[in-house]
Amino acid sequence: MLYTKMLIPTLRETPSEAESISHKLLLRAGYVRQLASGLYIYLPLAWRVLGRINEIIRQEMNEIGAQEISMPVLHPADVWMKTGRWYEIKDEMFRLKDRSERDMCLAMTHEEIMTWLASGEIRSYRDLPQVWYQIQTKLRDEARPKSGILRTREFIMKDSYSFDKDNEGLEKNYKLHEEAYHRIYKRCGLRFFQVDSDPGMMGGATAHEFMAPSPAGEDDMVICDSCGYAANLELAVSTPPALKRIAMEYEDVSTPAMKTVAEVASFLGLGKEYFLKSLLLIADRGPVLAMVRGDHELHEAKCKKIIGEFRPATKDEVIGILGVEAGFIGPMDHDVSIIADDTLKEGIYVSGANKSDYHKKGVIPGKHFKPEWRDLHSAKEGESCPHCSAPLRIEKVIEIGNIFKLGTKYSEPLNAVFLNKEGEEKPVVMGSYGIGPARIAAAAIEQNHDQDGIIWPETIAPFDIEIIPLNPKDDKCATVSLEIYNKLIESGKEVLYDDRDERPGVKFKDADLIGIPCQVVIGMKGLKEGVVEIKKRKNKSTIKVKIEDAVEEILKVSHY
């Protein structure tokens, strides 16, 4: 491909709207342009990258027996009404009406439509298992699109769905997807982890996410380097280091106007870990007192799973319910239901005394109050792995895929049933599996770049090789360059030929910016010695090879 025939609008300066590395580089290197918040145009270079990623995904999906199909992006509402998601999902769903006022929506995901198809086409256990997938557009009216192509309102997703006659079949397809996903990310050159995740509104019991470590990530994951335990912070379990037991009498202590753990801790000369943090929450079922250790944070997602939707009580509500202002509340002397973090099963603590300007020392959870024990606190860096006790690490990660065991959550309401050997009608057992190709591309950039630009993994680069003739007007330079170009094309390589009438510096800068893995530099200096230069973008290492050996040597370096 000739550079002058391709739209590669590189920029010398980074547009000010970009914050994350991948966003900056994709804009500067001429890969994407933004149409509106969360809506991106993929220019030729980016489209080539996505094409290559999708091809890898296709190969691996086909390999596990999945069949590619294509579903509409525009959906009638009634299918979504049957599963209830038309009502459960709020502003995230784009809704519209067709000309006859029928309710419609744009595809956020395709569980409903895939299950609709299965309900019509699957009759017998002999039809199962089936695995269908597509690589296709999803639309979600995100509350806050961000970080360039990492979180957009319209994006392409590979989504597949498995249909089985029983759980055993589901397990098998789940495992196959798990393995295929590992191969996909590996082939795309990503560092990644598989973590336990919260199924959320998808439903079902088990789910995993695939996470690519990057400071640009929106999620946090907890990882144990020793035994491999890995989980989304939303449900990660950890054991804090044991507390040194301090003897304390059970007594009130005057703490005038000291409301925060930090204030009381420094007043009493104790660490924050010897305090009980009491938080009054208003849930649908009424007020709940949630308790974590003074140096811990209540994890809202964990809490929500236990008590449902909740909000913190207002100042007036705290006084109304517990009779004392927020800084002095504690777990004793009232009948508000209490949930306490498992960490608090051991130890003696200081807590609010439920009396203005007083705290209570020597509180023993389980003795002085009876809570419901749950895991409520956010795992912290350095706490111990629940499985092997080694210290945990926390990493920022980009979610690049997820897999869910759905069970019959969709097949039952949509009546996707089959007859088993015994002639009984059973709901199909389902799984769903998603990968975001654009996120793979962005994560690849986040993980592989330097000050000069992108360093694409060879497997997903827009081109394999970029040829850089420094003096295209010189006959010799042009002839040699074109000959190498043509031979590389013949041998099946994707090659970009920088035929622009630009000075060498401009070509070098742009080549480094767009990040094609192998650069071939052909200049007068080398030609006089009868050599051309092969440069690896990754480490800028350069080797000089004889003109007549050039093609062979380039093919060795660019082995993909």
Add this chain to the structure above:
RNA sequence: CGGGGCGUAGCGCAGUCUGGUUAGCGCACCUGCCUUGGGAGCAGGGGGCCGGAGGUUCAAAUCCUCUCGCCCCGACCA
């Protein structure tokens, strides 16, 4: 949806507080010369409803009101 920031040429910005020539600078772009191993140089040139609408004023990029858009933090994220 809460908090913060920003809208002036394709990109990066100055000018706004304190209203007053024809709205400026760098890069990019066009023409010519020159140059060619890490974003050259010289000369000439094109490009603006100062996000939009109202208002105040003799006079508005600048002050006031409303509005639209974009980014960041948080909430949310099927």
